[in-house]
Amino acid sequence: MFDYQFFIEVLIGGLLSGVMYSLVAIGFVLIYKASGVLNFAQGAMLLFAALTFVSLVERGASLPAALVATLATMIVLGLAIERTVLRPLVNQPPITLFMATLGLSYVIEGAAQLLWGTQVHGLDIGISDTFEVAGVLISRFDLFAAAVAGSLVAVFALFFRYTRTGLSFRAVADDQFAALAVGLRLPRVWAAVWTVAGIVALVGGLLWGARLGVQFSLSLVVLKALPVLVLGGFDSILGAIVGGLVVGAIEKLAEVYVGPSFGGGIETWVAYVAALALLLIRPSGLFGKKLVERV
Amino acid sequence: MSDILLSVEGLAATYNYVIRAVNEVSFAVRRGEIVALLGANGAGKSTTLQAISGLLPARRGQRAAGRIAFEDRDIASASPAKLVRSGIVPVLEGRHCFLSLTVEENLITGAIGREAKSRMIRTDLEEIYELFPRLKDHRRSISGLTSGGEQQMTAIGRALMSRPRLLVLDEPSMGLAPLVVEGIFRALKRLNRERGLSILVAEQNSTVALRFSDHAVVLENGHSVLSGASVALRNRDDIKALYLGGSLQTDSTKKVLTHAVA
Ligand SMILES: Nc1ncnc2c1ncn2[C@@H]1O[C@H](COP(=O)(O)OP(=O)(O)OP(=O)(O)O)[C@@H](O)[C@H]1O
């Protein structure tokens, strides 16, 4: 007899944890769309944010104060990266930019270590128990994380839809050369995007930190984001969201239903298998840019 | 104030510091004038226009020599955004609309650079819809789904939203049916006559360009080899024969592809 209730429980757990993947992936997509750079340092930024936050709290800062200070730090960090690393490299081939962000991720990790030390910190948001709906167990923390991520995405969606900066961003994402020709100041757009990426890193860092503890392996969540990006397409925010959900669900379902026949532990790599399989069928991902063109 | 709006003297440009695309180009655009830049594929028209608009670096190109002055001020190293704000506004070869934005959003992007107030944007939009009524019908359509002619109108309208003093168009006739080309040049002529807008337009289609322009400059292999009043050049068969065979159209589409890749 198939236990539907259990299946749904696993599925919901997977989708909710998938939201956290989406959050990391969105940070990538924003910067990729605006400047064609795959920002490998997104994970390091996330770590840096979480580490700064817990360290401030441990040193006696109140939660709101620590949050504001970390937010400010992340925005400054984002702007500084754009200004000192990426702007001078503008018009360079993508692989150069990628290598720059790869190097950058080590610099940020090193700086975090230097500033805040190497020990593991706990981060307790104070939401941990589960509750039951129609016999299905749901983690309150996962639900909270999903709600936070959801609101963040909604705010960004409104921002990109209705503000001039948002319109500039969409224009740059569509056609950078045309955006330049039209007179848009690309550095401003990039600065805005890096600010947003900093905010995403902060939210992601706190949520992931609360789940895994704040430690250096936190920066490895970028590796979790890669299959999400492959599935969703590197240039689609919707893709990042759906991709995250799909990866979360696949991981949990596979772990529970297929895992035992592999002796467990497939959660760590099954997403890559799914991503590879999709690559063979649809290289641009589920939602990746098939240029809007007349046929 | 001299009546020369733009002057290009001894312009030379390279790509990747190696490939010489333009060797020695000189010409001027007077206030209120339409100047046509004529030449076959690869003659250096786009390179010249991109040098004027500050777009060469984005194409990995460099100005190697020469002087470009707008209203007697040297502008050779200004950024595209700055040039747009000072009134030199390009309409790119191949239109380059923002394909996933609506037609109206495309137009509005042209006003962001000069930080226009929302009310000003509305009145400017109405003027553009008056000039190109088809854009009004399609204002909510995604640009990528509109026709080539509509995209060319969108690109021109988007440039007009920056309130140009010199509109710099690169092959607006490319890939369009003769009737559509005619309509677009009529609109340009109207802007020129009614608002005194100065226009520099690169064209392979010499017949149309000579009909609507006041002066013309002919480029060949990166050199400006001939210039004069368009009326005079119109009657010279050698121009068509030597430089501008009408049969180059298929080549020009091939060219667009290589540009896109590069
Ligand atoms: N981005 C680039 N990199 C390298 N070489 C280039 C680049 N763009 C143009 N060229 C070369 O520079 C020369 C002049 O090209 P340009 O595009 O200015 O000519 P054009 O007159 O506009 O031609 P067309 O009518 O085909 O548009 C050509 O030999 C071309 O191959």
Ligand SMILES: [Mg+2]
């Ligand atoms: Mg050209």
